[in-house]
Amino acid sequence: MKIYNIKEKLEFLEEVATLTQEEWGNKSYTKMQKEEKIKKKMEKIKNNLNNPNYCKLILVDNNTLVGFVSIFEHDSSEREDLTPWYATLYIKEKYRGMGLSKVLNDAIINEAQKRQFQKIYLKTYLVNFYEKYGFLYMETLNNGERLYVKNLK
Numbered sequence: 001m002k003i004y005n006i007k008e009k010l011e012f013l014e015e016v017a018t019l020t021q022e023e024w025g026n027k028s029y030t031k032m033q034k035e036e037k038i039k040k041k042m043e044k045i046k047n048n049l050n051n052p053n054y055c056k057l058i059l060v061d062n063n064t065l066v067g068f069v070s071i072f073e074h075d076s077s078e079r080e081d082l083t084p085w086y087a088t089l090y091i092k093e094k095y096r097g098m099g100l101s102k103v104l105n106d107a108i109i110n111e112a113q114k115r116q117f118q119k120i121y122l123k124t125y126l127v128n129f130y131e132k133y134g135f136l137y138m139e140t141l142n143n144g145e146r147l148y149v150k151n152l153k
Contacts (some may be wrong), residue, residue, distance in 0.1 A: 001100075002060055003057050003060075004058050004060060004085070005054040005057060006045065006049075006058050006068070009058060012040060012060070013042050013045060013046070015065050016045070016065070017039075017041035019065075019092075021037050023088075029049070046087050049101060052144040053073035053084050054072060054073060054081065055071040055111050055112075056069075056070045056071075056088075057069050057105065059091075059100060059104055060096075066092055067089075067090050067101070068088060068090055069086070069089045069108045071085065071086060071087070071115075071120070072084065075123065076147070079123075079141070084112065084118070084120055086108060086120045086121065086150070087120060088120065089101060089104060089105065102111065105133050109133070109150070113152050118151070119149055119150065119152060120149070120152060121148065121149050122150075123145040123147050123148070124145060124148070125145055125146070127146065131148075133150070134151075135149065136150070
């Protein structure tokens, strides 16, 4: 297995956008709405490829996408004062339970440190998951998601 920046492997762009929509998108969208969202997601990723506050890493095994993780400049309308954000940690179901989320976590934290970020934030409904990666609980957002921070110094 190998980790790549998505800009090195754009052949996985549509699959990443599709999985992102399936995991975090509105489940009640029609097929046409989902296709439009996927197309917009692909454009958004392409438009951000040279943004220093954006990064999408993918984990690939024998030319098969296994998972991905991102750094976003903004990921919360409630806390626009915070940046950057750790987001979209995703491992395909058949690869779960193999420690691969830690592999992607370590890679994105390393990338954030290379970019000299002092802290990184994330929001999630998960409890007792990101704490094992050194994230500290800050508060619960109005939508019920928990806000975390990780010091990168």
